[in-house]
Amino acid sequence: KLEDYVVVPVIIMPSDLPNRNCIAFPYQELAKANPEFGLLAYQTWRAKPTFIDHVNKDHTKSKGIIFSSMLRRMHGVHGDLWKVVCLAGYDRNRDPELVNQILTGERNSYSMGAWTTHFTCSVCGAVHRQPNEPGCNHVKIGMTSFTQHDGKLGYLDSRNPVGFELSSVTVPAYQSAVTDPHATIKMWA
Secondary structure (H helix, E strand, O other): HHEEEEEEEEEEEEEOOOOOOOOOOOOOHHHOOEOOOEEHOOOOOOOOEEEOOOOOOOOOHOOOOEEEEEEOOOOOOOOOOEEEEEEEEOOOOOHHHHHHHHHHHHOOOEEEEEEOOOOEOOOOEEEEEEOOOOOOOOOOOOOOOEEEOEEEEEEEEEOEEEEEEEEOOOOOOOOOOOHHHHEEOOOOO
């Protein structure tokens, strides 16, 4: 029942800027059609489950659902940047403690989960598919710190992303994935 949910608007990512995991999601990839799903890439988060702390192996343990996902231009920033915003629903019957923490602002950080077919190097464009597969010397899958090469920041660009979840977390991969508790929508009548 809709009145059982609190809905949180979450900026899950900006386009083209790498997160703390050294991965970026280019606008061209987020706005690209995914014929398998019949959606644009940013829309693939829609109707996916919400969790707590990426405990997402069992969908029956979900805490709610993502009601919608939108791609919006970012204003007041340098460059042509966009943001993916999800309306994340958390069901008070599935986890009343979590919902209370969201409502009070005790938990206000989020992190999305996505699959990708491969990554490319931000420096040279080399393809990286597996952690131990050769790609280039600038970046590698699973890297935990950025590299720099001739003035260019080294990170991985996600290719063909497909969203599969959104979690309430204590530390988000993107600083923008933090919400204001006043923006939370209480769905009871």
